[in-house]
Amino acid sequence: MANLVLPDAVLVKNYISGDESALASLIERHQSKIYGFIYSKVNDRDLSDDIFQDTFIKVIKTLKTKSYNEEGKFLPWVMRIAHNLVVDHFRKAKKMPFQRETEEYSIFNYMTDNAPTIESQMITEQVEVDLTRLLDELPDDQKEVLVMRMYQDLSFKEIAELTGVSINTALGRMRYALLNLRKIIEKNQIILTN
């Protein structure tokens, strides 16, 4: 329990020193972001589990061989490993990495709606569908930043490190993404109400 309040860097140090519970704490703390990131790319639960597992096997091996040297940046480091494994997967499979909606998976299956009525559910779903379509109109770099920020809840620092750009560039892309979304909404007179 005490591990939950320790910074990542301390947990990493403890783990390297032999405290196995520190690894459990690190996984518990970051599993949602890392798994969510992987799942957002591959849209497959089993594959996401495989890549999540491979990611942490690399993490464990690196930490156990004491070759980890990015103290204080544990999450971005793990996310970069996960990102590279996702890229490797798509290289092997020769598939496009951004295939969000499939027959088997829809993001709406995983949404919770506090409004109990069918009508409000239908309205909400329609708004989300419209919004998803609007997102598809954005340039890929802007869409990527917006999705990472709004859907995956990553910080701009994390987004910058994952996309290989500066924080200012990531912020700029977010700004232009929102401006472009508003332009599209105004141009097409789309009404998004909830």
Place this chain on the structure above:
Amino acid sequence: MAKLYSKKKLAPQMILPKKETISFLLNYSKALSTYKVGNVSIEIIAN
């Protein structure tokens, strides 16, 4: 401030890895030992 239409509840926040995956990783970590002999790193998995 403009209304924000994209809500956090859209995010698949509750999607978590299987318990078996976490369990495997923790057991793997406990079982793995690494030793360095010169420049060579040796990994040993305990049964």
